[in-house]
Amino acid sequence: MAAKQVKKMNVALDMDIMPWLNYEAARRDTSVTGLINLLAYESRDNAPEAVRENFKQFMETREK
Numbered sequence: 553m554a555a556k557q558v559k560k561m562n563v564a565l566d567m568d569i570m571p572w573l574n575y576e577a578a579r580r581d582t583s584v585t586g587l588i589n590l591l592a593y594e595s596r597d598n599a600p601e602a603v604r605e606n607f608k609q610f611m612e613t614r615e616k
Contacts (some may be wrong), residue, residue, distance in 0.1 A: 573587060573588075
């Protein structure tokens, strides 16, 4: 199995949301980083069709 590509970056998270992120990450048996990735995938996968189509066009434009 090929290794997944990652981009490491610093993220500034509001302190008032950290307890929730820690709780939700533990509930999903992952890390906060894993949770952020899961939430991003969920957002992408559940986006309305128009948003997905706009993103597809955006990505095609970036490749030119």
